[in-house]
Amino acid sequence: MTVTLADVAARARVSPATVSRVLNGNYPVAASTRERVLRAVDDLDYVLNGPASSLAAATSDLVGILVNDIADPFFGIMAGAAQTQIGGPGDGSGRAGGEKLAVICNTGGSPERELTYLTLLQRQRAAAVVLTGGAVENPEHQAAMAAKLAKLADAGTRIVFCGRPPLPEGDALVAALAFDNRGGGRRLTEHLISLGHRRIGYVAGPRERTTTRHRLEGHREALHAAGLDDFPAGGGPGDGSGHRAADDDPLVVHGPYDRRSGYEATLELLRRAPDVTAIVAANDTVALGACAAVRDQGMRIPQDISVAGFDDLPFSVDAVPALTTVRLPLFEAGARAGRLAMGKENPPPGGIATIAAELMIRGSTAAPRG
Amino acid sequence: MTVTLADVAARARVSPATVSRVLNGNYPVAASTRERVLRAVDDLDYVLNGPASSLAAATSDLVGILVNDIADPFFGIMAGAAQTQIGGPGDGSGRAGGEKLAVICNTGGSPERELTYLTLLQRQRAAAVVLTGGAVENPEHQAAMAAKLAKLADAGTRIVFCGRPPLPEGDALVAALAFDNRGGGRRLTEHLISLGHRRIGYVAGPRERTTTRHRLEGHREALHAAGLDDFPAGGGPGDGSGHRAADDDPLVVHGPYDRRSGYEATLELLRRAPDVTAIVAANDTVALGACAAVRDQGMRIPQDISVAGFDDLPFSVDAVPALTTVRLPLFEAGARAGRLAMGKENPPPGGIATIAAELMIRGSTAAPRG
DNA sequence: ACAGCCGTAGCAAGCGCTTTCTACGGAAGA
DNA sequence: TCTTCCGTAGAAAGCGCTTGCTACGGCTGT
Numbered sequence: 001m002t003v004t005l006a007d008v009a010a011r012a013r014v015s016p017a018t019v020s021r022v023l024n025g026n027y028p029v030a031a032s033t034r035e036r037v038l039r040a041v042d043d044l045d046y047v048l049n050g051p052a053s054s055l056a057a058a059t060s061d062l063v064g065i066l067v068n069d070i071a072d073p074f075f076g077i078m079a080g081a082a083q084t085q086i087g088g089p090g091d092g093s094g095r096a097g098g099e100k101l102a103v104i105c106n107t108g109g110s111p112e113r114e115l116t117y118l119t120l121l122q123r124q125r126a127a128a129v130v131l132t133g134g135a136v137e138n139p140e141h142q143a144a145m146a147a148k149l150a151k152l153a154d155a156g157t158r159i160v161f162c163g164r165p166p167l168p169e170g171d172a173l174v175a176a177l178a179f180d181n182r183g184g185g186r187r188l189t190e191h192l193i194s195l196g197h198r199r200i201g202y203v204a205g206p207r208e209r210t211t212t213r214h215r216l217e218g219h220r221e222a223l224h225a226a227g228l229d230d231f232p233a234g235g236g237p238g239d240g241s242g243h244r245a246a247d248d249d250p251l252v253v254h255g256p257y258d259r260r261s262g263y264e265a266t267l268e269l270l271r272r273a274p275d276v277t278a279i280v281a282a283n284d285t286v287a288l289g290a291c292a293a294v295r296d297q298g299m300r301i302p303q304d305i306s307v308a309g310f311d312d313l314p315f316s317v318d319a320v321p322a323l324t325t326v327r328l329p330l331f332e333a334g335a336r337a338g339r340l341a342m343g344k345e346n347p348p349p350g351g352i353a354t355i356a357a358e359l360m361i362r363g364s365t366a367a368p369r370g
Numbered sequence: 371m372t373v374t375l376a377d378v379a380a381r382a383r384v385s386p387a388t389v390s391r392v393l394n395g396n397y398p399v400a401a402s403t404r405e406r407v408l409r410a411v412d413d414l415d416y417v418l419n420g421p422a423s424s425l426a427a428a429t430s431d432l433v434g435i436l437v438n439d440i441a442d443p444f445f446g447i448m449a450g451a452a453q454t455q456i457g458g459p460g461d462g463s464g465r466a467g468g469e470k471l472a473v474i475c476n477t478g479g480s481p482e483r484e485l486t487y488l489t490l491l492q493r494q495r496a497a498a499v500v501l502t503g504g505a506v507e508n509p510e511h512q513a514a515m516a517a518k519l520a521k522l523a524d525a526g527t528r529i530v531f532c533g534r535p536p537l538p539e540g541d542a543l544v545a546a547l548a549f550d551n552r553g554g555g556r557r558l559t560e561h562l563i564s565l566g567h568r569r570i571g572y573v574a575g576p577r578e579r580t581t582t583r584h585r586l587e588g589h590r591e592a593l594h595a596a597g598l599d600d601f602p603a604g605g606g607p608g609d610g611s612g613h614r615a616a617d618d619d620p621l622v623v624h625g626p627y628d629r630r631s632g633y634e635a636t637l638e639l640l641r642r643a644p645d646v647t648a649i650v651a652a653n654d655t656v657a658l659g660a661c662a663a664v665r666d667q668g669m670r671i672p673q674d675i676s677v678a679g680f681d682d683l684p685f686s687v688d689a690v691p692a693l694t695t696v697r698l699p700l701f702e703a704g705a706r707a708g709r710l711a712m713g714k715e716n717p718p719p720g721g722i723a724t725i726a727a728e729l730m731i732r733g734s735t736a737a738p739r740g
Numbered sequence: 741a742c743a744g745c746c747g748t749a750g751c752a753a754g755c756g757c758t759t760t761c762t763a764c765g766g767a768a769g770a
Numbered sequence: 771t772c773t774t775c776c777g778t779a780g781a782a783a784g785c786g787c788t789t790g791c792t793a794c795g796g797c798t799g800t
Contacts, residue, residue: 018750021749027748028747052755
């Protein structure tokens with residue numbers, strides 16, 4: 001029924017071993033033989049049996065990319081960029097070399113799914129795994145992840161973090177690309193403060209997420225430095241204690257990273273503190289929801305209230321007014337993560353690189369009235 | 371080094387065959403034995419070897435989802451939805467049953483990559499393939515696709531189209547979910563006409579794409595019905611001849627499905643026909659770019675010019691003014707495609723279902739001045 | 741002219757799992 | 771009590787490929 005290596009070998013009048021070697025190209029084969037084999041492959045329309053090949057070679061050409069929400073361009077951009085460095089041909093150049101199958105796995109932000117996908121990838125003996133976006137900061141889950149990743153690494157799977165800090169116990173790690181969420185958050189709020197804002201609301205992401213915590217800590221650092229915090233700041237970088245007072249702060253509302261949540265959290269915020277003159281959102285998507293809420297309350301942006309986001313997704317520049325935000329080089333980071341996963345690029349010194357976040361000042365923020 | 375089935379068998383004091391049967395659960399195994407095996411699996415931290423399993427069973431648990439651009443929420447939403455029906459546990463219910471690995475493959479809209487991914491999936495003996503979004507209408511490529519898909523189908527891979535019409539020669543097909551792009555396009559333009567617009571520009575998607583053509587044909591149908599076309603309309607549904615005059619129409623500009631293209635194409639359009647009172651964009655992303663261009667030319671939306679999109683992506687309702695567009699039930703369609711791919715749902719009668727597109731009238735369209 | 745090499749190709753042993761077929765023991769039927 | 775059958779477990783034959791090792795010519799070096 002299906003064509004096998006042996007069929008090709010028979011047609012080319014060589015042994016299966018030779019066909020295999022031609023196909024893998026890592027063993028000297030005479031040009032004439034090679035050509036004969038290639039023609040046979042073509043004639044027979046032969047397609048390698050992946051599982052058989054992976055079994056025999058004890059490796060596979062699968063690379064897993066884990067994302068929290070593929071419907072969110074934040075992840076789509078990174079994943080797509082990573083895939084350009086990994087998948088099929090069309091890397092721009094020819095089709096030679098490490099042709100791997102990049103697979104994007106959508107965890108939906110669920111720790112269990114994250115672990116399940118990792119197991120599935122482990123089953124497939126994946127060549128590499130790229131973990132994107134914020135991690136869940138639950139000790140139990142972190143331990144499970146560390147264990148799982150250690151096993152993967154043991155099995156020869158390369159591990160790359162993209163947009164999240166490596167695990168504390170991460171010896172399994174190969175490379176980590178972390179965004180400077182804290183610094184970005186700090187500069188954004190500093191910008192608002194320099195504009196004259198004193199009461200700044202914060203629509204945060206989900207609790208127990210590294211991105212959420214880091215951005216919020218940056219925000220608090222800026223407030224603290226300006227003496228604007230009723231609540232203790234998060235301390236310097238590396239000091240995790242910033243988590244402490246978060247739950248009591250009336251100017252901070254948590255919610256998922258989506259538009260609807262941004263809308264509702266903003267309404268709640270305005271109810272709690274009608275005197276805020278600026279709102280910082282956990283990310284651009286949330287900021288869009290916040291803008292809608294602000295408008296529905298009859299207020300203008302930025303005249304009555306300033307709004308800022310984070311990430312600088314493509315649509316942010318088109319918002320009206322254009323959204324002040326913090327630009328993260330998502331595409332570049334994703335591509336670099338892809339390269340690291342392929343072993344095309346050396347890991348940064350120390351295994352971890354921090355990627356700068358750039359403040360983008362646009363029309364949605366202005367000095368408060370009065 | 372790594373734990374194998376045999377190790378588990380030894381520890382549980384049973385044969386490898388029994389362990390396999392416990393794990394696959396499709397053969398009677400005494401409860402006591404099963405439990406013993408399961409404990410051994412747990413103790414040893416055993417993980418099935420996917421390739422070996424796939425090789426022996428001649429099937430795999432991979433499901434491929436092909437998308438044109440994963441950074442575009444249009445695809446992200448569909449792919450994510452499909453994955454909820456396919457991947458890991460957390461389908462909501464327990465972890466039983468068809469636990470498969472949904473993999474998203476980003477073709478970047480390139481025909482070659484599309485084919486390559488299909489080959490890669492064929493290599494892996496994928497259980498199913500979901501093709502999303504518009505197809506490239508190049509005869510050569512279509513033939514290659516048809517051949518490839520036929521081979522996949524022969525090998526037992528289920529094929530599902532989501533958001534694209536099935537291939538003409540598509541006997542390989544299992545199920546197709548097509549959006550009513552033509553009808554949606556028609557109703558959108560009818561709406562504009564009913565508002566009083568007579569000169570309507572159209573920022574189309576890339577040529578040779580089914581979505582592009584169908585949406586444009588709908589637009590032309592509406593113009594034609596109102597006697598507004600200087601150029602012949604596309605004829606009724608099913609008549610492919612609408613393609614004919616497209617290239618000459620000064621009111622139509624083609625470009626990729628991205629924001630930047632929308633911006634530039636709009637500028638070009640306004641240069642060519644400064645008297646247009648409305649602009650229809652190929653999709654919402656392009657519409658955003660169009661809005662920016664319109665504004666940069668010092669015009670207001672919708673007072674000076676109306677703008678409309680297509681898809682109703684999440685951000686469209688937050689544009690200012692909110693974007694008039696055509697809503698496509700992307701999530702529902704994606705989920706259904708996922709179910710079809712899993713064989714959880716029966717294919718629609720005739721193998722193809724057309725999914726309705728709903729006109730969403732919002733603030734970005736209004737009657738022209740004067 | 742002979743030993744020794746190098747460049748190529750083939751042999752054959754798995755890789756770890758699934759699955760058919762066989763085997764065994766006890767329960768039920770005669 | 772003996773046969774038949776059912777429920778359950780094992781033996782073993784691959785699935786299609788990779789790869790270490792062996793083998794075979796023809797060259798080169800002496």
